[in-house]
Amino acid sequence: EIVMTQSPATLSVSPGERAALSCRGSQSVSTNLAWYQQTPGQAPRLLIYGASTRATGIPGRFSGSGSGTEFTLTISSLQSEDFAVYYCQQYNNWPYTFGQGTKLEIK
Amino acid sequence: EVQLVESGGGLIQPGGSLRLSCAASGFTVSSNYMYWVRQAPGKGLEWVSVLYSGGTTYYADSVKGRFTISRDNSKNTLYLQMNSLRAADTAVYYCGGSPYGGLSYYWGQGTLVTVSS
Numbered sequence: 001e002i003v004m005t006q007s008p009a010t011l012s013v014s015p016g017e018r019a020a021l022s023c024r025g026s027q028s029v030s031t032n033l034a035w036y037q038q039t040p041g042q043a044p045r046l047l048i049y050g051a052s053t054r055a056t057g058i059p060g061r062f063s064g065s066g067s068g069t070e071f072t073l074t075i076s077s078l079q080s081e082d083f084a085v086y087y088c089q090q091y092n093n094w095p096y097t098f099g100q101g102t103k104l105e106i107k
Numbered sequence: 108e109v110q111l112v113e114s115g116g117g118l119i120q121p122g123g124s125l126r127l128s129c130a131a132s133g134f135t136v137s138s139n140y141m142y143w144v145r146q147a148p149g150k151g152l153e154w155v156s157v158l159y160s161g162g163t164t165y166y167a168d169s170v171k172g173r174f175t176i177s178r179d180n181s182k183n184t185l186y187l188q189m190n191s192l193r194a195a196d197t198a199v200y201y202c203g204g205s206p207y208g209g210l211s212y213y214w215g216q217g218t219l220v221t222v223s224s
Contacts, residue, residue: 100151
Protein backbone atom coordinates (compact mmCIF):
# COMPACT_ATOMS: atom_id res chain seq x y z
CA GLU A 1 0.00 0.00 0.00
CA ILE A 2 1.25 3.45 -0.91
CA VAL A 3 1.35 5.77 2.10
CA MET A 4 0.63 9.43 1.41
CA THR A 5 2.00 11.89 3.97
CA GLN A 6 0.77 15.46 4.10
CA SER A 7 2.53 18.37 5.76
CA PRO A 8 2.00 20.36 7.77
CA ALA A 9 -0.92 18.90 9.74
CA THR A 10 -2.19 22.43 10.39
CA LEU A 11 -1.32 25.59 8.49
CA SER A 12 -2.26 29.04 9.78
CA VAL A 13 -2.44 31.71 7.09
CA SER A 14 -4.02 35.17 6.84
CA PRO A 15 -6.69 35.90 4.22
CA GLY A 16 -5.15 37.23 1.03
CA GLU A 17 -1.89 35.39 1.60
CA ARG A 18 -0.54 32.38 -0.26
CA ALA A 19 -0.64 28.84 1.11
CA ALA A 20 1.40 25.85 -0.01
CA LEU A 21 0.39 22.34 1.13
CA SER A 22 2.68 19.36 0.62
CA CYS A 23 2.00 15.72 -0.08
CA ARG A 24 4.61 12.98 -0.32
CA GLY A 25 4.16 9.39 -1.45
CA SER A 26 6.03 6.38 -0.09
CA GLN A 27 6.66 5.40 -3.71
CA SER A 28 6.14 6.99 -7.09
CA VAL A 29 2.54 7.61 -8.21
CA SER A 30 3.54 9.35 -11.44
CA THR A 31 0.98 12.16 -11.82
CA ASN A 32 -1.93 10.05 -10.58
CA LEU A 33 -2.59 12.43 -7.74
CA ALA A 34 -5.76 14.29 -6.76
CA TRP A 35 -6.51 17.01 -4.21
CA TYR A 36 -9.82 17.41 -2.38
CA GLN A 37 -11.22 20.11 -0.12
CA GLN A 38 -13.58 19.31 2.75
CA THR A 39 -15.44 21.77 4.94
CA PRO A 40 -17.13 20.69 8.19
CA GLY A 41 -20.21 18.55 7.67
CA GLN A 42 -19.77 18.46 3.90
CA ALA A 43 -18.64 15.90 1.40
CA PRO A 44 -15.19 16.31 -0.11
CA ARG A 45 -14.91 18.35 -3.31
CA LEU A 46 -12.46 17.49 -6.08
CA LEU A 47 -10.07 20.37 -6.76
CA ILE A 48 -7.20 18.93 -8.80
CA TYR A 49 -6.52 15.68 -10.64
CA GLY A 50 -3.62 14.47 -12.73
CA ALA A 51 -1.49 16.41 -10.23
CA SER A 52 -2.16 19.74 -11.96
CA THR A 53 -5.53 19.78 -13.79
CA ARG A 54 -8.25 21.83 -12.14
CA ALA A 55 -11.67 20.23 -11.91
CA THR A 56 -14.64 21.98 -13.46
CA GLY A 57 -15.61 25.16 -11.64
CA ILE A 58 -12.49 25.34 -9.45
CA PRO A 59 -11.10 28.90 -9.23
CA GLY A 60 -7.77 29.69 -10.81
CA ARG A 61 -6.20 30.53 -7.45
CA PHE A 62 -5.89 26.78 -6.86
CA SER A 63 -2.97 25.10 -8.59
CA GLY A 64 -1.25 21.75 -8.27
CA SER A 65 2.25 20.67 -9.15
CA GLY A 66 4.62 17.77 -8.80
CA SER A 67 5.16 14.23 -10.01
CA GLY A 68 6.60 11.00 -8.70
CA THR A 69 6.57 11.29 -4.93
CA GLU A 70 6.43 15.04 -4.25
CA PHE A 71 3.34 17.20 -4.78
CA THR A 72 2.18 20.67 -3.82
CA LEU A 73 -1.21 22.34 -3.72
CA THR A 74 -0.91 26.13 -3.85
CA ILE A 75 -3.68 28.59 -3.10
CA SER A 76 -2.49 31.93 -4.37
CA SER A 77 -4.66 34.38 -2.40
CA LEU A 78 -6.73 32.85 0.36
CA GLN A 79 -10.42 33.63 0.53
CA SER A 80 -12.59 33.02 3.59
CA GLU A 81 -14.21 29.99 1.97
CA ASP A 82 -10.82 28.31 1.45
CA PHE A 83 -10.27 27.57 5.13
CA ALA A 84 -10.95 23.86 5.26
CA VAL A 85 -9.22 20.48 5.37
CA TYR A 86 -7.34 19.39 2.26
CA TYR A 87 -6.57 15.79 1.31
CA CYS A 88 -4.28 14.42 -1.34
CA GLN A 89 -5.06 11.02 -2.84
CA GLN A 90 -3.07 8.70 -5.09
CA TYR A 91 -4.78 6.57 -7.70
CA ASN A 92 -1.74 4.97 -9.27
CA ASN A 93 -2.33 1.65 -7.48
CA TRP A 94 -5.17 0.01 -5.61
CA PRO A 95 -5.76 0.46 -2.77
CA TYR A 96 -6.14 4.11 -3.54
CA THR A 97 -4.96 6.03 -0.51
CA PHE A 98 -5.51 9.45 0.98
CA GLY A 99 -3.13 11.52 3.00
CA GLN A 100 -4.15 12.28 6.57
CA GLY A 101 -5.15 15.83 5.66
CA THR A 102 -3.92 19.37 6.21
CA LYS A 103 -6.18 21.74 8.10
CA LEU A 104 -5.90 25.26 6.73
CA GLU A 105 -6.96 27.73 9.40
CA ILE A 106 -7.26 31.46 9.65
CA LYS A 107 -4.30 33.18 11.27
CA GLU B 108 -26.61 18.57 -12.95
CA VAL B 109 -25.10 15.44 -11.41
CA GLN B 110 -26.63 14.25 -8.16
CA LEU B 111 -25.70 11.24 -6.07
CA VAL B 112 -28.03 10.54 -3.17
CA GLU B 113 -27.14 7.92 -0.57
CA SER B 114 -29.57 6.15 1.71
CA GLY B 115 -29.71 3.11 3.96
CA GLY B 116 -27.50 4.14 6.84
CA GLY B 117 -28.47 3.83 10.47
CA LEU B 118 -27.74 2.16 13.78
CA ILE B 119 -26.94 -1.54 13.58
CA GLN B 120 -25.64 -4.07 16.10
CA PRO B 121 -22.24 -5.69 15.64
CA GLY B 122 -22.51 -8.68 13.33
CA GLY B 123 -25.49 -7.23 11.53
CA SER B 124 -26.02 -6.27 7.89
CA LEU B 125 -26.98 -3.13 6.00
CA ARG B 126 -27.35 -2.24 2.37
CA LEU B 127 -26.48 1.27 1.28
CA SER B 128 -27.91 2.72 -1.91
CA CYS B 129 -26.72 5.58 -4.10
CA ALA B 130 -29.24 6.87 -6.60
CA ALA B 131 -27.71 8.83 -9.46
CA SER B 132 -29.23 11.49 -11.68
CA GLY B 133 -27.55 13.36 -14.49
CA PHE B 134 -24.91 10.63 -14.45
CA THR B 135 -24.95 7.05 -15.73
CA VAL B 136 -23.75 4.56 -13.14
CA SER B 137 -23.12 1.77 -15.62
CA SER B 138 -20.75 3.73 -17.84
CA ASN B 139 -18.65 5.42 -15.19
CA TYR B 140 -16.33 4.51 -12.33
CA MET B 141 -18.24 4.26 -9.06
CA TYR B 142 -16.89 4.26 -5.53
CA TRP B 143 -17.64 4.05 -1.86
CA VAL B 144 -15.44 6.08 0.47
CA ARG B 145 -15.92 6.30 4.23
CA GLN B 146 -14.92 8.65 7.00
CA ALA B 147 -14.95 7.60 10.64
CA PRO B 148 -16.01 10.33 13.09
CA GLY B 149 -13.29 12.96 13.35
CA LYS B 150 -10.98 10.98 11.06
CA GLY B 151 -9.72 11.07 7.49
CA LEU B 152 -11.00 9.50 4.30
CA GLU B 153 -10.71 5.82 3.39
CA TRP B 154 -11.49 4.13 0.08
CA VAL B 155 -13.82 1.19 0.64
CA SER B 156 -14.65 -0.20 -2.79
CA VAL B 157 -14.54 0.49 -6.51
CA LEU B 158 -16.75 -0.70 -9.38
CA TYR B 159 -15.45 -0.05 -12.86
CA SER B 160 -17.79 0.31 -15.82
CA GLY B 161 -16.58 -3.04 -17.15
CA GLY B 162 -17.58 -4.76 -13.92
CA THR B 163 -14.20 -5.06 -12.19
CA THR B 164 -14.39 -4.56 -8.44
CA TYR B 165 -11.82 -3.82 -5.74
CA TYR B 166 -12.15 -3.77 -1.97
CA ALA B 167 -10.08 -2.44 0.89
CA ASP B 168 -8.51 -5.25 2.91
CA SER B 169 -10.51 -4.10 5.93
CA VAL B 170 -13.82 -4.96 4.24
CA LYS B 171 -12.86 -7.74 1.81
CA GLY B 172 -15.12 -10.74 2.18
CA ARG B 173 -17.73 -8.75 4.13
CA PHE B 174 -18.79 -5.95 1.75
CA THR B 175 -20.06 -6.25 -1.83
CA ILE B 176 -20.39 -3.42 -4.33
CA SER B 177 -22.92 -3.72 -7.12
CA ARG B 178 -25.18 -1.69 -9.38
CA ASP B 179 -28.64 -1.86 -10.89
CA ASN B 180 -28.44 -0.32 -14.33
CA SER B 181 -32.21 -0.13 -14.72
CA LYS B 182 -32.44 1.97 -11.55
CA ASN B 183 -29.17 3.85 -12.18
CA THR B 184 -28.24 3.00 -8.60
CA LEU B 185 -25.08 1.84 -6.84
CA TYR B 186 -25.18 -0.40 -3.78
CA LEU B 187 -22.93 -1.49 -0.95
CA GLN B 188 -24.00 -4.63 0.87
CA MET B 189 -22.30 -4.68 4.27
CA ASN B 190 -22.28 -7.91 6.30
CA SER B 191 -20.67 -8.90 9.59
CA LEU B 192 -20.46 -5.27 10.62
CA ARG B 193 -17.97 -4.21 13.28
CA ALA B 194 -17.61 -1.14 15.47
CA ALA B 195 -14.66 -0.12 13.28
CA ASP B 196 -17.06 0.20 10.33
CA THR B 197 -18.79 3.15 12.00
CA ALA B 198 -18.43 6.05 9.57
CA VAL B 199 -20.11 8.35 7.11
CA TYR B 200 -20.22 6.47 3.81
CA TYR B 201 -19.94 8.56 0.68
CA CYS B 202 -20.87 7.44 -2.80
CA GLY B 203 -18.66 8.78 -5.54
CA GLY B 204 -18.51 8.67 -9.30
CA SER B 205 -16.25 9.76 -12.08
CA PRO B 206 -15.63 9.46 -15.79
CA TYR B 207 -11.97 9.17 -14.82
CA GLY B 208 -10.62 6.12 -13.07
CA GLY B 209 -9.22 6.38 -9.59
CA LEU B 210 -10.64 9.68 -8.42
CA SER B 211 -14.08 10.80 -7.37
CA TYR B 212 -15.29 13.73 -9.46
CA TYR B 213 -18.77 13.70 -7.96
CA TRP B 214 -19.79 12.99 -4.37
CA GLY B 215 -23.01 12.27 -2.54
CA GLN B 216 -23.84 13.93 0.77
CA GLY B 217 -23.02 10.79 2.75
CA THR B 218 -24.97 8.44 4.98
CA LEU B 219 -24.00 7.62 8.56
CA VAL B 220 -23.56 4.03 9.63
CA THR B 221 -23.22 3.42 13.35
CA VAL B 222 -22.30 -0.07 14.55
CA SER B 223 -22.99 -0.36 18.24
CA SER B 224 -24.80 -2.53 20.75
